[in-house]
Amino acid sequence: MSYERRKVRIGRVVSDKMDKTVVVVYQWSRPHPIYKKAVRRQTRFNAHDPENQCRIGDTVRIVEMRPTSKTKRWKVAEIIASKEIAELQPEEIQIDESVATSAATSALNQAAEGDAPVGDVDGAEAEEADGDDEAEKEDEG
Numbered sequence: 001m002s003y004e005r006r007k008v009r010i011g012r013v014v015s016d017k018m019d020k021t022v023v024v025v026y027q028w029s030r031p032h033p034i035y036k037k038a039v040r041r042q043t044r045f046n047a048h049d050p051e052n053q054c055r056i057g058d059t060v061r062i063v064e065m066r067p068t069s070k071t072k073r074w075k076v077a078e079i080i081a082s083k084e085i086a087e088l089q090p091e092e093i094q095i096d097e098s099v100a101t102s103a104a105t106s107a108l109n110q111a112a113e114g115d116a117p118v119g120d121v122d123g124a125e126a127e128e129a130d131g132d133d134e135a136e137k138e139d140e141g
Contacts, residue, residue, distance in 0.1 A: 007063070007064040008061060008062070008064075008077070009024075009062050009074075010026070011045065012025050012058070013054045015056065016055055019052070020049055022076065023044055024047050024076075026045060028041055046069075046071045047060070047074040047076050048068055049076045055083075056085060057085050058079050058081065059079075060079050061076075062075065
C-alpha cells in the first residue's frame with residue numbers, strides 16, 4: 001500500500017500498559033441523521049509503539065499499516081505533544097500524623113465545649129424560647 005493512500009489519524013493515548021502497544025482514542029463528529037446536530041463519537045485503536053515512548057495523555061499521529069496482530073493495524077508515526085502527569089498516585093500521599101491528630105483533637109474540643117452536639121438546632125431554639133418566657137414574666141410583674 002502506498003504511503004499516499006494510508007489513513008492518518010491524530011488521537012490521545014489512553015493506555016500504555018501493554019508492551020510495544022498503546023491504545024489511542026480518536027474523536028470525530030458527524031451530523032445526526034434526523035436532527036442534524038453534530039454527534040461526537042470516539043474510536044479506540046491499538047497502535048504499534050516499537051520503542052515504548054508513548055505515555056498516557058500524549059497526543060500522537062497514527063498511520064494505517066498491515067496487520068501485526070489480531071487487533072493492531074496502526075503504528076505510531078510521531079508524538080505531537082506530551083502531557084505532563086503526576087508520577088505520585090493518591091494512594092502514595094503520606095499525611096503527617098501530628099497535623100492530622102491536632103486537627104482531629106481541635107474538632108473534638110470544639111464539639112465538647114458546646115452543651116449541645118454540633119448541628120443540634122432544636123436545643124438552640126429551646127434556649128431562645130426559655131429566654132423569651134422570662135422576659136414576658138418580667139414585663140407582667
